[in-house]
Structures are given as structure tokens and as C-alpha cells.
Amino acid sequence: MLNILGLKAHNLITAPLDIPNVTVLSVNQNERRDVVITVASTQVGTLCQQCGQPLTKLHGCDRWLELRHLPILGQRTYIRVPPRYECPSCAGQTTTQRLAWYTPKSPHTKAYDAALMCS
Secondary structure (H helix, E strand, O other), X not given: OEEXXXXXXXXXXXXXXXXOOEEEEEEEXXXXXXXXXXXXXOOOOEEOOOOOOEEOOEOOOOOOEEEEEEEEOOEEEEEEEOOEEEOOOXXXXXXXXXXXXXXXXXXXXXXHHHHHHHO
């Protein structure tokens, strides 16, 4: 579930996010008043795309991925996910964690893509 805070602390709206294996870290609005939901994966690490070694160290220099998601209350919505993991064995090689709800290199979640195909 997703919590969106209203103008007053006691105003609270709950809406299903319908994205598996994530924890919501924060919900904010950007300068265009779009909803920006920052999430962390509940899956630990990923495998290096070059050597196959399990990775758990986030590469802190990249900006977070921001993926367009289904609107919430008529507002454009974006999901922010941590960027990449760094491989200590491959001279700084970085790898993006593969999550089932978005396609690598797509600017959208799969749910948003499906909604576009149906409209």
C-alpha cells in the first residue's frame, strides 16, 4: 500500500501500488506536482552481468532510475528505484537489478506500458 500525505498531517489517503517486492521509502511531489514514489527492492542484490558473481554493494554515484507508472488520483506518477550495483571483481563494472515489474532500459513500468496499449 502507498501512503500519500495531504496538506495536514492527519489527512491520509491509501492506494494500492501493485508493485511486488518493494518497500516504499518516501512519497513526494516534484516541481510539476507529479507524485514521485521512492522505493527499495526487498530482493537482496543482483548478479554481475559480466562474471555472474552475486552483488550487494550499491554503486552510489549513479542517479536513481525514475520510471513512469500509472497515475494516482489523476496525477502523473513516477517510481524511483536504486540505480546499479558495483562488482568488486570486474574493475568497477555496474549492473542494474532485474525486477519483474519493469523492463530494463524502458522509461515505464510494465503496468504503465500495458495501460498505454489498451488506450
